[in-house]
Amino acid sequence: MSLDLRASYAPLLALAGVVGLLGGFLGAPPAWLLVWVGLLLPLLALVARWSPARAGVGAAVPGVAAVALWPVPLMWGAASWLEVCGAVAFWAVPALGALAAGGHLRRQASRMRQAVRDGRRDQQLELARDLHDFVAHDVSAIVVQAQAARFVADKDPEQAVRALERIEAAGLGALASMDRTVHALREAAGARSASVPGTSELPGLVERFEGGVLDADPAAVRELSREADTTAYRVAVEALTNVRRHAPGAAVVRVRLHRAAEGIELSVANSAPARGAGGLLGLGLRRRSGTGLAGLRGRVEAAGGTLRAGASADGGWRVCAVFPAQGRTLG
Numbered sequence: 001m002s003l004d005l006r007a008s009y010a011p012l013l014a015l016a017g018v019v020g021l022l023g024g025f026l027g028a029p030p031a032w033l034l035v036w037v038g039l040l041l042p043l044l045a046l047v048a049r050w051s052p053a054r055a056g057v058g059a060a061v062p063g064v065a066a067v068a069l070w071p072v073p074l075m076w077g078a079a080s081w082l083e084v085c086g087a088v089a090f091w092a093v094p095a096l097g098a099l100a101a102g103g104h105l106r107r108q109a110s111r112m113r114q115a116v117r118d119g120r121r122d123q124q125l126e127l128a129r130d131l132h133d134f135v136a137h138d139v140s141a142i143v144v145q146a147q148a149a150r151f152v153a154d155k156d157p158e159q160a161v162r163a164l165e166r167i168e169a170a171g172l173g174a175l176a177s178m179d180r181t182v183h184a185l186r187e188a189a190g191a192r193s194a195s196v197p198g199t200s201e202l203p204g205l206v207e208r209f210e211g212g213v214l215d216a217d218p219a220a221v222r223e224l225s226r227e228a229d230t231t232a233y234r235v236a237v238e239a240l241t242n243v244r245r246h247a248p249g250a251a252v253v254r255v256r257l258h259r260a261a262e263g264i265e266l267s268v269a270n271s272a273p274a275r276g277a278g279g280l281l282g283l284g285l286r287r288r289s290g291t292g293l294a295g296l297r298g299r300v301e302a303a304g305g306t307l308r309a310g311a312s313a314d315g316g317w318r319v320c321a322v323f324p325a326q327g328r329t330l331g
Contacts, residue, residue, distance in 0.1 A: 009051050010055040011055075013047050014059040016036070017059070017062030017064075018062050019036075019066075020037070020040060020067075024066070024069065036070070037067050040066055040095070041067065043063060044095060045099070045101050046102060047059050047060060047099075048060070048106060049103075049106050050102075050106075060099060063095070064092065064095040067092070067094065067095040070091065071087045072087070141166070141170040141244060144244050145164075145170065149167070169208050197233050199216065199224065199236075202233065203216075205233075205236060205237065205240070209244075211250065211253050212254075215255070215256045216258075220259045221257060223259075225304075227303045228264070228323040228324070231296075231300055231302075232257070235268070235296055235300065240253065240268060250271050250316065255267070263325050266322075266323070267318060267320040268320075270317055271314060272315030273316075296321075305323035306321070307319075308320045
């Protein structure tokens with residue numbers, strides 16, 4: 001509906017209300033007054049629905065008065081004050097009802113707009129988390145490999161070349177993650193319509209991680225819901241990123257996705273770091289930036305699962321997320 005047309009409702013109602021009042025008290029025919037009342041009622045609803053609050057209130061006063069007072073001149077001198085007041089109250093009901101109907105539609109539209117704004121804000125926050133969780137993993141890999149290449153460049157050029165190759169792969173992965181995020185921002189239907197990484201990308205993720213070993217049961221993967229699938233991938237990304245930050249000397253990092261008694265379990269466990277290579281700092285409890293494992297706990301629970309993280313028996317660290325298989329809920 002045109003904004004210009006909406007802006008004309010309030011002055012049109014005010015003018016129609018004044019004309020109706022004057023017509024009634026100047027002796028207009030009752031049939032004409034009834035037709036005029038029939039025109040005022042939808043105008044009252046339109047003003048309550050579309051007009052600005054201040055202009056709407058100013059226009060509604062003469063409109064309601066014209067509808068409620070139209071029988072007064074006809075009853076003047078022939079009826080008691082009680083009867084006149086009863087007639088005014090009777091005709092005020094449809095006028096106030098028209099205002100209430102328009103106001104209800106106005107509130108519904110306002111709630112819908114607020115829901116859209118809330119949805120967009122949630123999508124923006126989710127995209128920000130995606131950008132951190134997916135890109136930070138590859139960027140931390142670039143930093144670690146660059147540091148390693150700097151130390152071995154003079155003594156072992158071949159190792160430096162392999163480190164540069166891993167830096168290139170991590171950089172391409174970061175670019176791909178950013179491309180997905182930008183594409184999601186540009187999608188008219190919102191971020192949910194864009195492709196979101198899931199456990200199908202775990203092989204590539206683990207392959208880029210030095211010392212990473214993947215054990216994934218395809219049957220277990222198929223039993224994950226879409227939400228659980230993307231959340232499981234996010235948990236793996238965050239856990240591997242934290243291993244790089246806090247346990248760079250770990251020789252082996254095992255990523256396992258399999259069926260368990262509780263449901264479908266994703267675990268990321270690293271061995272104890274080599275002596276002098278740096279130790280664990282309590283992954284998910286102390287973190288430098290981003291959402292971390294503590295932030296992932298709410299996501300995992302929202303997907304119906306549970307998240308645990310703690311030291312393992314061999315001195316390493318283990319992160320474990322358990323999701324319900326499709327059609328089941330965790331007890």
